[in-house]
Amino acid sequence: MKIQTVGVVGAGVMGVGIAQNLAQTGHQVILIDVSEEILEKANQEIKNNIRFQGFFNKKEKPENPDVVLNRIQFSTNYKLLDGVEFVIENVTEKWSIKKEVYPQLEAICPESVVFAANTSAIPITRIASVTKRASKVLGMHFMNPVPLKPTVEMIRGYHTSEETIETAKNLLSQMGKEGIVVNDSPGFVSNRVLMLTINEAIFLLHDQVASAEEVDRIFKTCFGHKMGPLETADLIGLDTILFSIEVLYESFNDSKYRPCPLLKRMVDAGLYGRKSGKGFYAYS
Structure with a gap:
């Protein structure tokens, strides 16, 4: 019906x-x-x-x-x-x-x-x-x-x-x-994997291993992803990413879910991604 x-x-x-x-x-x-x-x-x-x-x-x-x-x-x-x-x-x-x-x-x-x-x-x-x-x-x-x-x-x-x-x-x-x-489990399937991937990609920027463009290009050209993890973060919203990874950290008490300091700083600065006009990339 x-x-x-x-x-x-x-x-x-x-x-x-x-x-x-x-x-x-x-x-x-x-x-x-x-x-x-x-x-x-x-x-x-x-x-x-x-x-x-x-x-x-x-x-x-x-x-x-x-x-x-x-x-x-x-x-x-x-x-x-x-x-x-x-x-x-x-x-x-x-x-x-x-x-x-x-x-x-x-x-x-x-x-x-x-x-x-x-x-x-x-x-x-x-x-x-x-x-x-x-x-x-x-x-x-x-x-x-x-x-x-x-x-x-x-x-x-x-x-x-x-x-x-x-x-x-x-x-x-x-x-x-x-x-x-x-x-039922915190993060379920998609975000238990995706949030770790995005958080680790942000750590790569934080540790100056690669630029946002380089990280995303590797995922798109090597693995065939339509979007890289940092482009995906900008689409979802960095504030939402931070909320989600904090829930996982609290739920599992596992240090692998520790939010990257760069992610926290960007959210504090209001750099949420597409919805705010700027995140890892700038949007007109």
Whole structure:
């Protein structure tokens, strides 16, 4: 059965991509964030993204951006989520912030609604513990840019039911995506490997072994990667990278996850990558 209405909490890079993808596949979306300014920026980003898709995809004529945006309701009011069938949460990768979202969702959403956490490192079982519906909580780790990525890493928490997994797979199928289910562990599969790779690449810069361009060129030309690890870091956001690697460091108490001092310094300086205009590379 088709899921008609989806709540998306958090209108950052990932929330924008998920809302856009859902709207472009015919879903009604309620996009929630804390300020009108953030939501207005999200509205403009979605409009621009759809236009850019039209430039790059000449074979298919994209829908008019206004038609897509009409399927998205932008709001700061959580109470609007009382009629959704599924929620995807995308707030900042800080447990102190994330854990405050779920009691609000719990109080508003019907008991049947699945809560999907789009997190790159925080354990799903921990997230489920602050709800009264642990069997209906799972992880859905989308990749950026969301509309262009065909696969989502799905994470089964300790209590996640098979019915919840199937409901989430159904939604992903409606979005034109496939889900790969893995078990709960900090960082799951993708970020347990990727964050170490990016952090080590940053150490190479810190230790003056190679430049950012040289590091990325080796990965692209020697291994066939479409992007190098530092280009990938700029795309994800260096603040998100730091949050994720700190969660891994805290969770495993293993020194191999120690964040590179250069990464910390760049985040302190506001050099987040593409979203701030400068990271390891400059963006106009």
